[in-house]
Amino acid sequence: MEWMAWTLPTALFFVAVGVLLSCMTVFELRRPCVERRGFLPLVTSRGDRLFIGLLASAYLHLAVIGASDWPLWVASLLSLAWLVVVLRWG
Amino acid sequence: MNKVPNNKAWWLVLPVFLLVAFSAVVPMMTVVNYSVQDIFDASNRYFVGADWYRQVLRDPALHDALLRQFIYSGCVLLIEIPLGIAIALTMPTKGRMASVCLIIMAIPLLIPWNVVGTIWQIFGRADIGLLGATLAKLGVSYNYAGDPLDAWVTVLVMDVWHWTSLVALLCYSGLRAIPDVYYQAARIDRASGWAVFRHIQLPKLKSVLLIAVMLRFMDSFMIYTEPFVLTGGGPGNATTFLSQTLTRMAVGQFDLGPAAAFSLVYFLIILLVSWLFYTAMTHADKE
Structure with a gap:
């Protein structure tokens, strides 16, 4: 992973995006949205x-x-x- | 019969997900990492926060390149989409001529970008090029290497020559997919040619036009090779578009941090405009 030149702020940013998308997926499966x-x-x-x-x-x-x-x-x-x-x- | 919902089919998406992750998501994450660092390689790097973004967003040269890029893509869409529809409408639908037309239309699409640039570079020369020499004989002042307007017109015409076929072929396939009963109903109603186009053909072409507009916008917004070969971005900076500016920054000057920041701004612009096109063209269906 060194070649990706990670920094703490960018790692936190992508973890936040991943958590957000995961939560939205679980939320969608539990309570499917209506447009x-x-x-x-x-x-x-x-x-x-x-x-x-x-x-x-x-x-x-x-x-x-x-x-x-x-x-x-x-x-x-x-x-x-x-x-x-x-x-x-x- | 009651259908039992089964989400296991989503596992079939996994290969595509992995492919996209390795070809797009991981490289993009790397670019994001580079964009916040003063970096030469993985072992020589210093965190600089949003400094590269600040530098890139306040650079007048990039503002000019962005303006040129929007004007260029706008002109490309305004010319190629109506012209492509018009060509598709006039192409024969049956017989040997239909096949001949399809082959002729496909030829420009088979030519590599750098070859297209070279063809037009020679074509436009006043000493040996057919276009340049003909215009010179007619007394028309034309010099794409020295006059910004001539350079712009040549780059635009070159793009129209190269890519209008794509729009025409997409529209042609869309037109062929319209069932004949629509035309029969129009004949019974004695609809004019314009009414048939406006109320049958154009609505039925909407999905292929969406693809054509998106493809042509994204391609023209990222254009690099043809103008680079034809004009080298000149005269001056008249035909220096965003990708050429980015390449100069990343490869020529090896400024990887600013180039990464600029790449992400570039990506966000394409994402926004493509989403606007997509939403505008599919919005009516949802309403």
């Missing part, structure tokens, strides 16, 4: 909302890094809030 329409302008499944939440979070981090001098944890906190909002009401 619905929330505040997003399209009909979405739970997986769609997770994808939209994660993609928007990635862009939010890029925006904070590229266009501001805010610390990165601000973007992470905003992303977490956005993820909760879009999964619950999206």
